[in-house]
Amino acid sequence: MTATFPTCQGYKVAVIAFDGITPFHLSVPSLVFGRLYEVTVCAADPPPLRTTAGFDITTAHGLEALEGAHLVILPSWHDDCRPAPPALLDALRAAHSRGARVVGLCLGAFPLAEAGLLDGKTATTHWESADELARRHPAVTVDREVLYVDEGDVLTSGGVAAGLDCCLHVLRQLSGAEAANSAARRMLVAPHREGGQAQFIERPVPVSGSDNRFAQVLDWVAHHLQHEHSLDALAERAAMSRRNFTRHFRQATGTSFKQWLLNQRVAHAQRLLEQSEASIEVIAQEAGFGTALSLRQHFRSALRTSPSAYRKQFKGLT
Numbered sequence: 024m025t026a027t028f029p030t031c032q033g034y035k036v037a038v039i040a041f042d043g044i045t046p047f048h049l050s051v052p053s054l055v056f057g058r059l060y061e062v063t064v065c066a067a068d069p070p071p072l073r074t075t076a077g078f079d080i081t082t083a084h085g086l087e088a089l090e091g092a093h094l095v096i097l098p099s100w101h102d103d104c105r106p107a108p109p110a111l112l113d114a115l116r117a118a119h120s121r122g123a124r125v126v127g128l129c130l131g132a133f134p135l136a137e138a139g140l141l142d143g144k145t146a147t148t149h150w151e152s153a154d155e156l157a158r159r160h161p162a163v164t165v166d167r168e169v170l171y172v173d174e175g176d177v178l179t180s181g182g183v184a185a186g187l188d189c190c191l192h193v194l195r196q197l198s199g200a201e202a203a204n205s206a207a208r209r210m211l212v213a214p215h216r217e218g219g220q221a222q223f224i225e226r227p228v229p230v231s232g233s234d235n236r237f238a239q240v241l242d243w244v245a246h247h248l249q250h251e252h253s254l255d256a257l258a259e260r261a262a263m264s265r266r267n268f269t270r271h272f273r274q275a276t277g278t279s280f281k282q283w284l285l286n287q288r289v290a291h292a293q294r295l296l297e298q299s300e301a302s303i304e305v306i307a308q309e310a311g312f313g314t315a316l317s318l319r320q321h322f323r324s325a326l327r328t329s330p331s332a333y334r335k336q337f338k339g340l341t
Contacts, residue, residue, distance in 0.1 A: 034060045034197070037092035037118075039111070040082055041101075042068040045075045048099035048129065048186065055190035055206055056094075059198060063088045067111045086114040094124050094193070097131035098186060104155060107134035115140060125177050126193070128186035132179040136160040144174045149182030168277075187212055199337035200293040237261050237271060248288050248311040254280060284311075289325045292318060296334040303330050 036056045040049055049064070056062050065088035066072055071079035089095050095118045100107075115138045119125050127135040132148040133156060135141050142162040147153065153167040166172060171180035171189035180189035187210070195203035207213060240261045244252055257280070258268035272280050292310040295301060301309070307318035322330050 034094070035092045036060050036062045036094045036096065037088045038062060038064045039086070039089075039095070039097045040064050040066045040068075040072055040080065042066075042072045043075065043101060044072065045099060046078075046080075047183070049074075049080075051128065051186045052096045052098055052126075052190055054210060055187065055194055058206070059194070059202065060094075063092070065089065067108055067114070086110060089114050089118045089123070092118065092123055094126065095119075096126045096128065096190075097134055098128045100127075100130035100133050102130070104130060104133045104152060104159075107137050112138045119176065122176075124193075126189065127177075127179045128189060129180060129182045132156060133159075135177065135179065136163050140177050141174075141179070144177060145172050146174075146177075146179040147172045147181055148179060151182075184212075195293075199297050200290060201297050204294075237263075237268075237275070244284065245287055248284075248291050249309050250311065252284060285321060285325075288312060289321060292322065292330065293326075293333065293337075296330055297337050306330070 036052065038049065038052045053062055053064070063084055064082050065084035065086055066082045067086050070081040072082065073079055095115070097115070111134060115125060115134065119138075119140050125135060125140055127133075127146075127148075129149050130152060132141070132146050133152075136146065136156060136159070141160065145164040145166055146156070147166045147169050148156050150167055153165050156163065157165040169181070170185040171178060171192060173192065178189055178193065180186050191203045191207055191212075194206055240257055243260070244257065254265050254269060258265045261268055263271065269280070272283070276283055278286075288310045292306055292312070295306045295309060299306070303315045303318065307313060307315045310318065312318040312321060319329055322328070322333070326333065328336075
């Protein structure tokens with residue numbers, strides 16, 4: 024069943040702070056959702072709350088703020104992954120039971136798992152703590168490589184910047200690709216990053232003279248999605264061997280060229296559905312899917328909805 028999401032008006036987001044929180048983690052959901060939704064920061068701990076940056080913050084709301092929220096976000100957790108207080112676990116369970124969507128960013132996955140919200144599901148967390156999450160919660164399938172995992176009613180993300188990826192993903196579902204793109208532009212971040220955490224675990228690939236040409240090739244492909252693209256032709260354009268191009272691509276993006284191209288085409292189709300009156304057949308051609316049937320199949324696989332339903336939901340939203 025395809026999930027439906029409320030419009031901006033009246034949609035409430037509750038962000039849970041705690042004593043010892045890192046300010047950046049707390050700011051992520053506020054920056055992403057604050058312009059379109061009603062965002063309330065709450066806490067189980069009494070104010071003032073200490074932060075890792077050396078200053079204190081105060082919150083006017085306790086965990087009762089979760090009772091009316093459509094989206095509940097735990098933006099991180101303590102570095103030692105300590106057990107969560109019973110009041111927080113109960114509040115998370117109650118919010119989930121009444122239908123709120125619950126998000127655990129970075130180490131925030133640990134209290135969600137402790138509350139039982141991730142049992143039988145796939146989840147992720149910061150790669151340094153993924154093994155510990157798997158050890159403590161064997162009923163949870165831990166994916167150590169992805170930036171975030173969307174299980175519908177529960178989402179989890181990798182560390183720090185991956186929280187931005189996850190929140191932009193939710194914003195894209197709620198208000199469309201252009202709203203997410205607009206938020207990303209304001210924050211000077213990519214609206215959708217390819218690959219996963221694996222690309223950040225290893226030492227970054229040294230910058231070489233070929234990197235600029237490689238980036239130019241990807242930019243060219245992104246502006247010519249309607250064409251067929253072979254690895255051999257792109258490798259030649261980048262002045263690389265096919266093997267070197269493939270290796271360089273995975274190191275740079277964390278994914279395969281085929282998956283990257285599919286993601287680009289789906290994203291372009293989203294923009295066209297939101298911003299144009301073109302038919303599904305025309306959009307399929309312009310996005311590089313060839314046929315409306317192919318577009319519908321890939322669109323449903325990626326977004327769990329149809330192009331027509333997506334257009335009806337997001338056309339004209341800003």
